[in-house]
Structures are given as C-alpha cells and as structure tokens.
Amino acid sequence: MIIFSIFLIIIVILTIGVPVGIGLGISGILLSMYLEGTKTLISIPQTIFSSGNSFLLSAIPLFILMSEILKKANIIQILFDTVNKFVGNLRGGLAITTIITSAIGASITGSSVANAASMCIVAADPMIKMGYKRNFTYGLIAVSGTLGILIPPSIPMLLFASVTNESVGKLFLAGIIPGLVLTFILCLYVIIFPNLKSKSKKLIINYTFAEKILSIKKAIPALFLPILIIGGIYMGLFTPTESAAVGVAYALFAGFFFYKTLKIGDLFGIFRESLHSTCMITLLIAGSMILGHAVTSLKIGDDLIILIQQLNLSNLEFVLAIMLLLFVIGCILEVISIIYIIVPILYPILVSMSIDPIWFAILFVVNMEIALITPPIGMVLYVIAGIVKRPISEVISGTIPFILVLVFFIFVLILFPQIVSILKF
C-alpha cells in the first residue's frame, strides 16, 4: 500500500513538471517523514553531499568531457564515413554503417543519450535520403544508440558498481562481448529486413583499397581510445576515474594535434556543455539516493526474499520475474534512479541466491537499454525526436521491433551466460 502511494506521488510530482531529481528527493522526504517523523530530515543535506563526494563518480564528468571533446572534433562523422566505405555496399549497408558506428561511438562515450544524439546528427539525413523509412531510421538510431551503456565505458555500470561495491573493471570487461553480439544481431536484423522504400535507387560506390586504408588511418586515433581506457583498467594501470582523465587528455591531444579540428577557443564551451549533463546526472543521483534511503528502510527486500521462498522460485524464474519487473519500472523511471532505488533492494537477494552479480548486471544494463527507448519515460526517444524535430510517436513506432530484438537478446544472455563470462579478469 505504501509502495503504491509512493509510486502515485512520484508520478504526480514528475508529470506536473518538477525536475526529476528534485521530484524523487521530495518523494523520499515524504516517505521518510511518514516512516520516521521529522528527525530524519537533518540527514537529507548529508545524503546530498555524500551522493557526489566520491572519487569513483568523478569519472562521470570526465567521461562526459571526453565524449564532448570528440563530438566537437567531429569524430563520429569521420568514423561514419570510414565504416561506410567498408560495409556501405552490403544489403542494408547504410543501416549497418549506423549500427557499427554506434558501437564504436559507444566505446568512446559512457551514455546512450549522448551516443544516440551524436549518431542522430550524423546518420539520420543520409539514411532517409537513401530511402529508408523514417520511423525505421529513428528506431534504428535509437536502439543502436543504447549500445552506449552496454559497451564500456558506461556510466550506468559505474553507478551499479558504486551501489553494489562490485568492480567497475569487471563490469566494463563483461560488457564487451555482449555488446559485440548485440551489434551483430542488429546487423543481421537489418540485413533481413532492410526497410527500404521500394522505389529507392541503389547507389553503389566502389572504393579502392588505398582509399579504404587512408580512411582507416584517419579513424585509428579514435579507435585507440577505448583500447587505452579498457586496457589501462584491465592491466591495473589506472582506476576507472583515472582512465577517464587519461581519456580526456588523449581526446584533447587527438583533437588538437591529429584531427586539428579543435581550437583553444572551443575549450570553455566544451566544459560548459559537459556541465549540463554532469549537473543533470548528479542532481538525479542525489534525489534518487534520498528516495533510495527511505525505500531501504521499508525493508522490501526482506519481504521479497520471504515471497521467493514461499513461491519456491528457482534462480531462473526469479531472474525472469525481475526482468519483467524492471521492464515495467523502466517505463516509468529513468535509468539512474532505478539503479539507486531498485538495485540496493535486489542486490542482497542476488547474493543470497548465489546468482552471479556480474552476469545479472549485464542483463540489467540490457534491460535499461529497453527502458531508454520505451515510453513514456525513454530519454533516447526524446533526444532523437528533439534533434530531428519530428513527432515522438514516429520514433516510438520505429523502436517497437527493436524492443523485441532486445528482449530476445535478454533471453539469449539468460540461456548462454558464457557470453558474459567469456571475458574475465
């Protein structure tokens, strides 16, 4: 009953347009006042302070900074052109180019929203001009954009690790193969269903070998960045936060001296742009943590464990039930708040049922990819609709088949957990 009324309060506060971070914070305050009276109020500013006071979370602004620098240096366009020279002539070529570029983009950004946004700017027009259906184009960009949080670096994985004390390095590493498999599945999908309008002309440009080599050369500095980040963490050279700072330094270096597309005058603007996402995310974290603390004192987890024992659920049934639950919650809440509110409840249960937390984290992240493209609260949908200036319903209708692909992928990961565990420390 309490859970239901809290949900109702959250939905009402958020739909009238209170910023999500603040709305969650208010719900948290109301809940803790209801449970423990006014004496807990003094802990609220302390919670806000400690929500941001973390060396690990300092990686967030740095990863954001890194992708902002690369965006300014026009890297995604370069990658897009390069990939297109290789796969452009295949059936569904431009769509495949979009997926692969998104996957590469995902390895230099930690957020799906950022990834989808920069892909949308580069890929939407060429795809539509080529004759792809509008809603298919937007849906494809949305879903391949969400690879951003599965392929490392990934801000949600970082937060998951910070909430559960799992190792960020392990999570990042575990995301690589599933990310590649999903990329492959998406490519297969567009080869089978290219969704081209029937009248579109097929444009075949054959590039010479030399041209291909030349464009690869141009892409190499960008391709080296994920190797630097993941390799550095993997070899124990640096912590995730440090790797992010090294990534920023490298991106600056590549932008200034290799691509020469970056100017000193751009720097302040880049910092300012990164501030937007950073402050948005930290306010969300702060609000989610206030609500998360209040929810923890409800001891929902204990009730859940009793329920599982009563129903005699096997691990598999439990995971399936949680995936369904996350799918529903993912429609209403956004990713960061789910991590701070739901994961602390689930994690002890996982441990007690001896479910591999790394494997579960990957399932969780794929589920969050779905959350990013399911209405009413799917942030990637809004970003794309905002950039292409088309009604959001068009984007939503395009994502529906891909949501099914992602659900299918979750089942694949459940049936073949080796996909996750194959790369390990």
Next chain:
Amino acid sequence: MKLIFIRRNILSISFSKISEIISVFFLILLFLSVLYEVIARTIFNQPTIWANELVGYFLVSASFIGSSYVLRHNKHLVIDLLISKLNKKLKIIFELIANLISFFFCFFVFIYGLKLVQISFILGVVSVSELRIPLWIPKLVIPLSFLFLSLEFLLIIKKKIILLKIR
C-alpha cells in the same frame, strides 16, 4: 520601474554567470587533479595523499553549484509529456506549481544544509584521511548551491506570474 526591472535582469544574469564560472573552474580542477594523480603514481611512483579526497569535493562543488546555471538553461531532466499537451494558460499554472514545489525543496535543503554546516563546525568534524580537512568547509557547498537554486526558482516563478498576469 522599467529601470529596476532591467537592473534585476542584469543581476540575475551575472549571478548565473558566477555559478557557471565557479562550476567550470571546479570541473577543470577535478580533471587536472586526477590527471596529476595518474602521472604522479604511474610515472613517478609517488601517489598524492590529497587527490582521492579533494576530487570528491570538487565533484560536489562543480555539480551542485552548476545546478542553478543548468536550471537557467533548462537542461535538468523534466518530463513534459503531459504539460506540453495542455493549453497555454493551464501550462503556465502547472509550471508555476511545479516551480513552487521545487523552490520549497531547495529552500528546505538550504536551511537544513546550514544546520549541517553548523553541526560539523561545532563538533569539529574532520575528514578521516591524512588531510584532516574540517568537513564544514566542503559541506558549505550544499547550502550555497541550494540557495542559488532557490533563487533561480524564484526568478522563474516571478516570470511565470508576470506571464499569467499578461494573459
């Protein structure tokens, strides 16, 4: 009357500019500190004792002080699915309510944040690291930034009321 209005606008612009500059400053400081730590540790094998702790404070400062600037540019996550469908007058009324609620939250955090700073100051709480920084100093960021946020929300509320009167 008009003059006062303009002057207030200048005040509000410069105030958002200040929060932007402070915030960018801390962001740069954060980046340089982490970078310095990596270089000192991996190349010179001399890890710092301050980076780990200070970087956390820099993150708090950059993100919360910058929050009011981000609010001004309307870049906080807001779900406007319902509101954007309403007619103009109703929309303004809803926005007014939403901003009032947000203002009260921020003002509440400002007041209790001051209490937090006061308690930390009186008790003389210091950080557990070797630095032993009095914790009221970094915690000062919370009341300060939520004061900024409250003021920003007040400005928005004022704007909405004027809009409502015009219609």
